[in-house]
Amino acid sequence: DEAKSQLIQIASWLLSHGRDEYLTVYGKVRGGVLQRSLTMLRNHQKSVSGGSVHGTTSSPMLKTKFQNRHEAVRRPSTRRLQHVFEKKANKMLLKASQTLEHSTGLTLGTRRASHLDTSYTGEEFDNEQEMENYLVCVIALHRLMQIEQILMKDSIVPAHQPRVFELIVREAMDTIVQDGENIVARARKCIAKHDFTTVLVIFPIFKQLRSLKPDFERTVEQYDLNVKVKFDQILQMLHMTGSKALEDFIESIRSDSVTQLPTDGTVHEMTSNVIRFLEELLDYTDTIGIVLEQDPNYSRQLSKLKSSDSNKALLGFYIKKVLVQLNHTLISKSELYSDSALKALFRLNNNNYVLKSLQRSSLMELYLISEPNCEEYYYTSIQEHKKAYSQSWT
Known part of the structure; x- marks a missing residue:
């Protein structure tokens, strides 16, 4: 407390004598x-994850039709990951706040427990490790920013606090x-390689950052707007990448150039992979x-439909678009059969x-939300x- 009091007095004296260079020094040091x-x-x-781990799941357009029955099917679990990174971020906040309280006597107020399910105690999914690492860092930065605001309240006058x-x-x-840009850059490479399953990691990151945005x-509302702009920049990058992945998946179905068909007329590998992706x-x-609501084509369709859940309706429109393209591609491929029975x-x-x-x-x-007669179409x-x-x- 004595050191803190002296720091406040020194800051006040410097400012009253026109010596404001200490503001820059303080900002750079902190x-x-x-x-x-x-x-x-x-x-x-x-270090705990063995380095940055990227997803290695192959493209839905390249997977084998039937998985090995002995292989464990590892589906993404956003809920589990939410618990993992929120728990780690809260631990860091606890440690940081204890250090702050010990050194300055300041408190951060009541630390609320996470609202997320805490019953899961298993291992994280390796192919989502990078997502977890990034989200933990973003949450930690937000907590540390709050701590820095508390620290400078007494030693920096309000007029100079934003700077x-x-x-x-x-x-x-x-x-x-930069880390967000790196994730987006790798996601775009996956899109270019038609490795769409790996790109799905974009969506939970986008979801969690949107939740954190308010x-x-x-x-930062009373401080420099550049900080808010940078956060919005990350969200915009993730939004655009997610949108591109969805549309390019449809394009990959349309432009699929594989001419090899099942010799016995059974289910095409592409069909099973498309269903798995959906x-x-x-x-x-x-x-x-x-993501889809920002696309004029989807928003127009939504405006014509009365649905209690717009997100389900929008995904329904996307599913329809994918399956219509799949049907067109399969019909085109079936023409490669010379035998009408096989076709x-x-x-x-x-x-x-x-x-x-x-x-x-x-x-x-x-x-059914987007196409009420879809079942009838398939039966017919x-x-x-x-x-x-x-x-x-x-």
């Missing part, structure tokens, strides 16, 4: 401390933006809805596979292909 704290956290995250605060957080904020904006999207319905059988098997897959998941529920198509197959033998 900024260095903040950056080192963030760097230490990042290094710790990498000093920007100096303190500038380097750390630039680091977070608190973040309240923290099933993965169900975990991110709310986030994907936010009809191929169309029959793929239509039946899509219908049964939709019905055994909640995909059908969403598809199946009957037509059965008839064509039978006639080919007469």
Whole structure:
């Protein structure tokens, strides 16, 4: 307390004598401390995870049709990851606040427990480690920014606090933006390689940063607007990348150049992979809805539809768009069969596979929102292909 009191007196004397250069010194010194704290956290995250781990799941357009029954199916669990990184961020906040209280006597107020489910105690998913690391750092930076605001309240007069605060957080904020740009750059490379499953990591990051945005904006609202702009920049990058991944997935179906077809007219590998990808999207319905709503084509469709859940409706429109393109591509590929019986059988098997897959998941529920007659269409198509197959033998 004595050191703190002396610091306040020195700051007051310097300012009253026109010596405001100490503001820059203070900002740079505290900024260095903040950056080192963030760097230490990042290094710790990498050390416990064995370095930055990127998803290695292959493209849904390249996966094998049937997974090895002995392989464990590891589906993303955003809820588990939420618990993991929120728990780690809260631990860091606790440690930082205890240090602050011990050295200055200041308190951060009541520390609320996480509202997230804490029952999960298992291991994190390796292919989502980078997402976890990044989100922990963003949450930690937000907490540290709040601590820095408390620290400078008495020693920096209100009129100069915005300028000093920007100096303190500038380097750390630039680091977070750069890390976000790196994630987006790798995601774009995955899109270019048609590795769409790996790109799904974009959506939980986007979701969590959007959830953090109101608190973040309240923290910086009285300070430099550049900090808010940088945070919005990260969200915009993630939004654009997620949108591109969704649209490029449809384009990859349309432009698929593989001419090898099942010799017995069974389900095409692309069909099973498309269904699997759509099933993965169900975990991110709310986030994907936010992304699609910014697209004029989807927003126009939504405006014509009365739905109690706009996010489900928007994902339903996307599912329809994907399956319509899949159907067109399969019909085009079926023309490669010289045998009319195989052509009809191929169309029959793929239509039946899509219908049964939709019905055994909640995909059908969403598809029905955008296309109420979709089930009837598939039943009719199946009957037509059965008839064509039978006639080919007469």
